[in-house]
Amino acid sequence: METKDKLSAEKAEKLLYQLLLMRKFEEKSAELYTKEKIRGFLHLYIGEEAVATGVIQALKPEDNVLGTYREHAHALARDVDAGAIMAEMYGKQEGCSRGRGGSMHIFDKEKNFFGGSAIVGGHLPLATGMALASKKLKKDNITVCFFGEGAAAEGIFHEALNLASLWKVPVLFVCENNLYAMGTALRFSHAVQEIEKKGQAYGIESKAVDGMDLLKVMAAANKAVEQVRNSGEPYLLVCNTYRFRAHSMFDAELYRKKSEVEKWKKRDPIPKFRKYLLKENLISETQLQEMEERLETEIQKAVDFAEAGTWEAKEELTRFVYSENPES
């Protein structure tokens, strides 16, 4: 792969750290959920980390990112503060969305991270519209929109892709095909199971990539982002991946076999990437050791921050329904 050669030790270390942070952060979240620190829905990304990491590393800070309700990892990849995300999941006002959104609605405007959307497919036209704005305002930023293969069955997916292609706007649609829309397998949802073909139907350049391999995702994403930025036209990147954990915390996983999960776990992108780095001498055992400690510290810090966070006063309940400074 052409990107292999370009991967610097520094970037390699950062990417691995990011992957591990995502994994450990979510494992901690699951634990905190069972302790009732986190409530509501909690959708974990564990197993799919290579996708968010691989795509977002290709972006510039001014690019827009929109995610789904399974977006903790994307926020972390976008450098949203882990403590702010954890506090958000706690519902504390120190959270990145002041605790108003919770796990499914992580927003950070400064990082151009636009959520956190929990209606399947609902954010796709927003991405098209944001890209339209970039075009009209003659900005060179692009918009990246993550969604699952379940969203591709929604009418709005088709509208958003058609409009993006029709208008020729710089948006990268990233389909995280984890094979299950909640519990309904791809084959029970789609007559044509190659999601990339749906993009092609709208005249959008569409590629599929192994979403369990960070290097492959990076390579595909770099190419896609470059193309979107250069052409100003949309692109559909389908990342075939798998979530190791249940859809959300309250899921008996009746729809798939344990053996299937185990099989996919053997393709876990994190050990794979670590192995690759060690093999290529892009990272040392000592560094890995030290990384583990840093991760522990960062996650503990995030939890402490969330724990120390405060509850928004009830009197403020009705804030943020309308803008408080209408002059904005």
Next chain:
Amino acid sequence: MTEFLMPSLGADMEAGTLVEWKKKPGDQLKPGDIIAEVETQKGLIEIEVFEAGILEDYLIEEGDKVPVGAPMAKLKSEGTPGKIPEKDSETHPIQEKEQATESEGPVPSDSISEETSSKEKSSEEKHRIKASPLARSIAEKNNVDLTSLTGTGEGGAITKADVEQAMAGEKETPKQSPETTAVKDTVEKKAEQETPSKQVMEPPAPSSKPGQQESIRAAVAAAMSRSNREIPHYYLEKKIDMLAAMSWLKDTNRQREISGRLLPAVLFIKAVAKAIDSTPALNAVWDNGLQLKNEVNIGFVISLRAGGLLVPAIRNADTKNVDEIMTALNDMIPRARALKLRSSELSDSTITITSLGENGAEKVFGVIYPPQVAIVGFGSIVNEPLVHDGMLAVRPVLHVTLAGDHRATDGLTGSRFLEALNNHLQNPEKL
């Protein structure tokens, strides 16, 4: 057994206050008997019974104000059954009472239980007074007892206006205090007035109550507002040469004793009654559509000295001759001034006449008295230059106006009526 209900004496009557019972329990009643005197917005009205029977018991007391339709007394019917057929009214009175009530089913058969149930009802009513929130809060602030009020709002709910009216009434209740207002003074004097006509030289009528005049004023206001609100008026005017009529009247009166003399108003009334023949649509009421009336009952506006109007009817004016009409006026006007009119006299009119007399304005544009559909206005007779037989001459001229309800008739009808009226007044001897 039937109940005698507070009668509705006009579309705008909502309630009445029983001032005096004129019959006692046990009294035999025949149609036309005055059973009670009731004070209304329009003044004290004697109310009649329309069926024969025996007054069994009072259901309300003197001083009670009850809405139209509320039971006032229990009657034992005789002969024709009342409006609401009752089992026992078909058989025979008094002795069969127990039997009759038994047959009514689960209700215990004695009169005590009836009383109890009616008491329960009234106490329940007290707890369930319908009043608007605003009326309640005003009543509370001003210590007005809502149970004593009759509502004029939706479903008989007491409104702000009802409470305020009660408060205004209450202010006047202190009897004969020296500070009483001039208006009230006038009213009371008026009430005690002896009318000058022969047969009515009676002791002062005790009937009139303070506030009565005001309620007449209020009734006029209500009727006129309603008219203005609901009736699309059209107006027509005609000048009538009165030389012939006035000459005839002069000749006639010259031959008569003073007590038999006629007023011009008699000619007006008679002429209107005859003119209606050709335009029956003006002798009608509007109640979800035009309803022609067979009788010609001409309402004659009588203004009261202290303000306000009463409009008693001269019944079947078309069949009365001028002397009979004068007799009717002689009877009615003094009673009107004494506020002693009968209920039916106030509610029977089918068309109204207003005449300002010889010193009034030259023209009067009337406001139709709902539900009637026309009012004829007679100005004062004045000498005016008038073309007569191609010559300009000064002649006595009467300006007659017709206000018609445009829903009922149009200008053509009104025009025809005024023309007919003119013709009749040109031939006074035939009236």
Next chain:
Amino acid sequence: MTREEIQSAIFELLKKTAPDTDPTSLKPDENIREALNIDSFDALQFLVALNEKLGIDIPEEDYGKTATLGSLTDYLEEKSQ
């Protein structure tokens, strides 16, 4: 009948006709009907009552002579002779 008797009869009957007024305050040359606000019907009734009380008939053509307290008194006084 003295002039005083006639006047007191006039006052009595006027008071009955217009009880809210004080006829005794009428000036001799004041128009009675205007001052006391008496309409044509009451005016006729007043004359009827005068006729009954005093036994004096007033023909219609003489109505004009009865307009003021002074002229009415004069007229009645003359007729009663």
Next chain:
Amino acid sequence: MSETIKITYREALKAGIREALFNDERVFLMGEDVGRYGGAFAVSKGLLEEFGEDRIMDVPLSEAGFVGAGIGASLAGLKPIVEVMTVNFAMLPMDQIANNAATLLHMSGGQLNVPVVIRMSAGIGKQLAAQHSHSWEPLFAHIPGLIVVSVGTHEDARGMLSTALNSPDPVIIFEYTSMLNMEAEIPADSGPTDISRAKIRREGKDISIITYGIGVYKALEAAKRLSEQGIDAEVIDLRVLRPLDEDCFIKSVSKTHRALLVEEAWSTINVSSEVSARIMEKAFYELDAPVKRLGGIEVPIPYPLHLENASVPQVEDIENAVIKILRP
């Protein structure tokens, strides 16, 4: 101010759009047939020629898609005027409106503004039958986060849009097809009109007729007729259905002590229901008669003219209802 011009409702709307396009480069109009067709109701006729394709965008029949794109564009710095041809199609983008436009500010803890303006033509009166005669203002007025305004007069047709575009929060504007050809005099220099306050269109002391939209001129006509009958009715144009200008009608009812609520939307759970409830809550002790509602008859709007007319309150109905309240 003294000079007035005669203008149709359509021309007034167009003047408002034109002015907005002139005043702010970020403003653009998008909607079905707004450009080459000239607008389904000829409201935007000629604007394409004047402002070009970039500012006057024809869009495909993708209501959810282009409304979502409008929301997205507003997130990214533009001021879109999105036209949903008629409210009858507004259930398609309802998800975008209710789940995105109305929630983003709140979910993001106050970070994201959605300054989108969505115009919809609404109401009955053209014999368009059940699917094309909706009065769905109440559906939108139900949703916190939206500003819902109703254009009941020519002045507002002319002036509401530019004020709406200055709002940092999403504004839904209801316009009325049946009023498009109606002419009225407005001040020649008529400018932006407020979108936060109700307006007393006629002062009176006997009763408050509280209405909006098509009801405004009807109520004014009824009030005129009533005045000939000695009844002095106050007519309140709610103008903004959310957030309701409660002060205005509570004050009015406290003065008149009676209220008749008029609108074309079906009576069950309509705007009048809310107004009525607020009167009960805030002005109960001022009431001298029960509050009455005059709303749409609960039936899908039928095609024949006489039945269509019977489906919504007419001037005579308003007149009679007032008389019934005042003279029970």
